[in-house]
Amino acid sequence: MWTQPKINWDIEDKINVSDYNRIKNNMQYLINLAYELYPEFGIVALGQDKTYSDLPYASIWNAIERDIDAIYANTFQYPEHKDTNTYYPNNKYISSADLNRIETFQVKMKELLENQKRGRHRLSFRLGGDRYA
Template sequence: MIWREPKTNWADEDFVNTEDWNRVEGNLEYVSSFDGIGYTPKAWTVSDFPTVSRINRIKSGINELAGRISAQPLEISTQNLQKFGCGDMNQLESYLLRLYERTKQLELGTVRAGTTVAGREINLPIGGI
């Protein structure tokens, strides 16, 4: 799983294709892996259509992660997919980018606890090294 730069400049003349949905799914999987949510992306194929349930699944995954890092939930309406357009895609991908930046900040600020021996017996050399 890798982070792929999201498209945040959607325009009215742009078309959302399977590559775009797979990028969104993959980026959500990448970001959620920092918090152990375990989001499982669904691979989009050319025969798939963005249904309300599929977009809501993505939105739910984003909002679950947002809740864990104390971020505001993603507010996009999926009630009428005929109105789901470039502004919604910009919002969705921009939100994922902000979550990515936030989780990177949290990751860099996390101090890992533990020891170098991790419960193993310590054997010290006798007589010097």
């Protein structure tokens, strides 16, 4: 299920587990939509939603970044795409600029993929007719 992304992250904003789950679930929405339109491609499984006792570690953010790379490389490549980052344990945590980039990518890819889905040509009749028992 798609949840409207936050695309106005400010340097003072603190990410919480519901923000992470929204980003993760929106990535899964995009992956499912891409698989309706394109042959399946490799993604990094993002797992279950996190709870307040969990922390989205660097490896989790890296999985999201790798899935962005996979969607971009295997679907429609739009020119505004920005390079993804790699995060490392015990380093600076994900920034508001990174969160804006990720969620803006999600909005743009949703729009592009849904437009492609709507624009697919479909035959107005069924080839082969009905089969009789």
